[in-house]
């Protein structure tokens with residue numbers, strides 16, 4: 001009986017464990033998944049969670065509910081000591097405990113890349129986790145409530161100014177969805193007008209959405225600008241102290257909400273706290289069959305996949321490329337890794353991971369989207385419908401698909417829920433004050 005430990009139950013880890021359960025018998029392996037969040041976050045839904053089109057809980061896929069034969073430990077792996085075949089886990093209570101394994105699968109994903117820009121750590125928020133998406137939504141909804149009782153002026157303008165930093169996939173999707181929510185909210189706030197909204201997307205490069213070619217990228221900019229947004233290309237955020245945004249172009253404005261979506265960095269635990277080989281950027285070195293280590297000298301009993309691994313892209317035109325860090329690869333690598341582990345345990349050869357891209361599809365807010373597959377480009381409503389169709393099929397398990405679809409259908413009939421639940425951050429206030437004014 002092999003003890004298989006999976007570090008991280010996100011996309012790759014969840015699919016690896018799920019497929020290990022299906023492939024290996026209970027007498028062949030005992031599987032353990034360790035993750036501080038005992039759920040897989042379906043990150044492509046976060047922009048719609050922010051916009052209130054998807055219920056927050058529906059973007060979180062419970063590991064315990066769906067991994068029937070797997071032990072789930074809620075904790076953070078703080079060290080992988082492969083020489084001792086042991087992981088050190090910090091539990092949610094802060095205690096460290098050791099867990100021995102025969103085989104380790106490292107699928108801890110990446111973290112949000114940050115830069116030491118004054119004011120960002122104090123004022124900005126990321127968009128990689130469910131709680132961030134919920135907080136972004138509540139902040140915008142609360143800002144509408146506050147702005148609606150103010151006369152036109154600087155404070156009202158500040159409250160309704162939103163800044164996204166990063167014009168990659170997640171930044172553009174989040175920006176488009178939040179813009180869609182804000183525009184829709186105006187119907188319920190007769191005190192406010194479209195001119196009160198100020199949405200800024202800041203991107204250091206000369207174009208957004210590097211995943212699509214130049215023409216569709218320019219169309220996305222035009223789409224956002226036609227809906228009232230300001231897209232700042234070739235521009236960097238210089239400072240965000242006290243929510244006062246200063247751009248490298250010289251523009252300055254106050255912004256109630258600053259969302260940081262400027263890409264990924266290596267997971268620090270993987271980059272620094274393991275004796276497994278990592279590359280110069282802190283990503284695990286893996287061969288094409290997803291075994292850790294160089295192709296000609298794999299490390300025994302260590303596997304990795306997803307955003308924390310530098311996986312050779314055998315489908316790329318040019319040699320030496322790595323697979324793009326996205327869900328398309330993470331899911332398939334998780335499954336592939338499970339198949340290869342089963343092969344090795346049964347004395348069979350492994351297979352290389354090869355996956356040509358299926359194209360890119362992004363939401364830009366309700367009714368707006370972009371899809372590209374080689375030279376085929378679909379824009380607007382059809383692309384948005386493709387986005388929804390693709391993701392409702394892609395979210396794991398029927399239980400999740402039904403919940404998400406039911407949410408979309410009820411939103412189609414009744415509209416979005418537009419109430420801020422920001423008070424959940426202070427749940428005892430009403431009880432303690434007993435109705436007394438602040």
Ligand SMILES: Cc1cc2nc3c(=O)[nH]c(=O)nc-3n(C[C@H](O)[C@H](O)[C@H](O)COP(=O)(O)OP(=O)(O)OC[C@H]3O[C@@H](n4cnc5c(N)ncnc54)[C@H](O)[C@@H]3O)c2cc1C
Pocket residue numbers: 007008009010011012013034035036037039040041042043044045046047075076077078107108109110127128169170173267269305306307308325326327328329330361
């Ligand atoms: C807003 C947003 C939208 C996106 N939209 C798309 C899209 O439309 N299409 C697409 O293809 N991709 C999309 N992506 C990218 C995609 O979600 C990621 O590439 C994918 O999640 C990577 O999977 P992973 O398993 O490597 O990492 P993750 O899914 O991030 O999972 C990593 C897991 O490891 C856990 N973990 C981290 N550190 C530790 C530790 N020390 N110990 C234990 N556990 C740990 C984390 O809690 C997490 O559960 C989007 C990403 C974001 C943020």
